Amino acid sequence: MSVAVAVFCTAAIGAMSFKKSGDKAVKADTIYEYNSNSTAEGEFAKTANYQVVSAAPSCATLGDRPCSFLVPSGSSLGAQIGGKTNAQVLAIHPSQRKP
Secondary structure, eight states: OHHHHHHHHHHHHHHHHHHHHHOOOOOOOEEEEEOOOOOSTTGGGOGGGEEEESSOOOOBSSOSEEOEEEEOTTOOHHHHHTTOOHHHHHHHSTTOEEO
């Protein structure tokens, strides 16, 4: 009987360890804020001009610079803005601009 209990316990522990290894942490979306004063052509598409922030900043509805981008988990800021012109980047979120 004790052998049967030992086998059952070993099987139960083994099954739990497989379940644990299959669990994955859920990545959250990331908010990036434009942190440059430059409005030169091409600057809005440079990921180096953005910083990660913990909450969406307050933005004006009109302005000449982007404000922030919410990047969904599994994507990247570069995938959203890379290769775009300044006008194209501003068009992504037209109500989110810095004065």
